[in-house]
Amino acid sequence: MTSPLLPVFARAELSFEKGEGPWLYGRDGQRYLDFGAGIAVNALGHAHPHLVKALTEQASKLWHSSNLFQIPEGERLAQRLVENTFADVVFFSNSGAEANEAAIKMARKYHHAGGNPERFRIITFEGAFHGRTLATIAAGGQAKYIEGFGPKVEGFDQVPLNDLEALKAAITPETAALMIEPLQGEGGVRTVDNAFLRELRALCDSQGILLIFDEIQTGVGRTGKLFAYEWTGVTPDIMSVAKGIGGGFPLGACLATREAARGMTAGTHGTTFGGNPLAMAVGNAVLDVVLAPGFLKEVEQKGLLLKQRLAELKDRHPSVIAEVRGFGLMMGLRTVVPNTDFVAAARAQKIIVIGAGDNVVRLLPPLIISDADISEAFNRLDAACAAMEAEKTKAQPGAA
Numbered sequence: 001m002t003s004p005l006l007p008v009f010a011r012a013e014l015s016f017e018k019g020e021g022p023w024l025y026g027r028d029g030q031r032y033l034d035f036g037a038g039i040a041v042n043a044l045g046h047a048h049p050h051l052v053k054a055l056t057e058q059a060s061k062l063w064h065s066s067n068l069f070q071i072p073e074g075e076r077l078a079q080r081l082v083e084n085t086f087a088d089v090v091f092f093s094n095s096g097a098e099a100n101e102a103a104i105k106m107a108r109k110y111h112h113a114g115g116n117p118e119r120f121r122i123i124t125f126e127g128a129f130h131g132r133t134l135a136t137i138a139a140g141g142q143a144k145y146i147e148g149f150g151p152k153v154e155g156f157d158q159v160p161l162n163d164l165e166a167l168k169a170a171i172t173p174e175t176a177a178l179m180i181e182p183l184q185g186e187g188g189v190r191t192v193d194n195a196f197l198r199e200l201r202a203l204c205d206s207q208g209i210l211l212i213f214d215e216i217q218t219g220v221g222r223t224g225k226l227f228a229y230e231w232t233g234v235t236p237d238i239m240s241v242a243k244g245i246g247g248g249f250p251l252g253a254c255l256a257t258r259e260a261a262r263g264m265t266a267g268t269h270g271t272t273f274g275g276n277p278l279a280m281a282v283g284n285a286v287l288d289v290v291l292a293p294g295f296l297k298e299v300e301q302k303g304l305l306l307k308q309r310l311a312e313l314k315d316r317h318p319s320v321i322a323e324v325r326g327f328g329l330m331m332g333l334r335t336v337v338p339n340t341d342f343v344a345a346a347r348a349q350k351i352i353v354i355g356a357g358d359n360v361v362r363l364l365p366p367l368i369i370s371d372a373d374i375s376e377a378f379n380r381l382d383a384a385c386a387a388m389e390a391e392k393t394k395a396q397p398g399a400a
């Protein structure tokens with residue numbers, strides 16, 4: 001059967017009819033442990049009662065009123081984000097790519113407003129992923145996403161990750177900003193040295209360059225802090241957020257200091273849907289849970305437990321797993337086998353995990369995951385590894 005959907009996704013032969021906490025119920029009658037969380041989106045798992053209540057209550061009152069009017073729910077969400085971060089101001093979008101578009105425009109406009117319109121270039125890092133709009137594919141720099149879509153949007157330069165000398169050499173009088181994920185997601189859960197991030201901050205300060213953190217995947221508790229930059233000892237000037245912030249409702253945000261946002265005056269940017277009352281109600285409900293005393297500390301502890309169990313898994317299956325990466329509940333396994341085989345083998349054991357670049361498999365469980373479910377995940381992944389090992393032995397008779 002040919003689908004009427006544009007075939008841009010390589011979808012698995014599986015769909016779900018409902019979810020509950022970290023569990024997904026497939027239309028195949030099976031129950032799956034969800035260690036993908038809709039790509040780090042379902043931060044509080046599925047059908048979290050507090051989110052369901054917030055959504056349904058707001059749905060019966062007002063969905064959308066447009067940004068022509070005040071939206072008190074949005075003022076409140078922005079205020080809470082400001083109180084809990086480096087930022088002074090917030091722009092709400094519907095997606096990560098749009099949050100990054102706002103960040104990119106803001107950085108360029110900052111220099112324009114300061115009398116330096118020639119400063120519009122943004123330096124990004126190899127392995128980055130910033131979204132699928134024309135500007136954000138140029139920012140991400142991956143040929144497979146850029147090719148065929150006409151001239152690459154001008155103004156993005158890319159250097160290797162954790163390479164300070166290459167970065168220094170790439171900075172020119174036209175450089176407006178550096179843009180980086182403090183822990184790369186799609187690129188393969190690749191960590192960035194804290195020392196490198198501190199150097200970025202120092203370089204930016206000494207040369208009047210803005211520092212943009214893309215925390216679309218790392219934010220909203222994923223690493224055990226509200227935002228991953230809190231681990232690094234540096235703060236950005238601009239930060240993009242999405243994925244977990246809506247708990248499954250489409251929501252993104254661009255946060256900034258008032259100084260970095262100085263060019264963004266009335267009429268310079270906009271959105272029809274962004275920040276509507278429905279999204280704002282859900283965003284506030286997500287923060288109610290994530291900011292509750294002790295919640296993030298628990299995420300941090302679950303992260304340590306998961307990391308320990310994954311190290312054990314690697315030790316048990318060296319012919320399948322080469323390396324454990326990441327921190328908090330944003331973990332990666334660089335596999336020896338093709339990562340797509342691992343994802344499929346895990347699915348056969350009824351656990352959902354997600355592929356990434358660099359032959360990595362991502363584990364992104366909902367933040368509400370229990371210790372018992374982490375053990376359950378270990379057992380299922382252990383079985384998946386054993387099945388792959390048995391497959392390998394069968395394929396090479398006499399090898400084992």
Ligand SMILES: *Cc1c(COP(=O)(O)O)cnc(C)c1O
Pocket residue numbers: 094095096097098100129130131132181185186214215216217242243
């Ligand atoms: C997912 C992601 C994006 C893009 O977000 P969309 O909502 O798909 O537009 C950008 N940056 C990072 C780091 C991401 O993980």
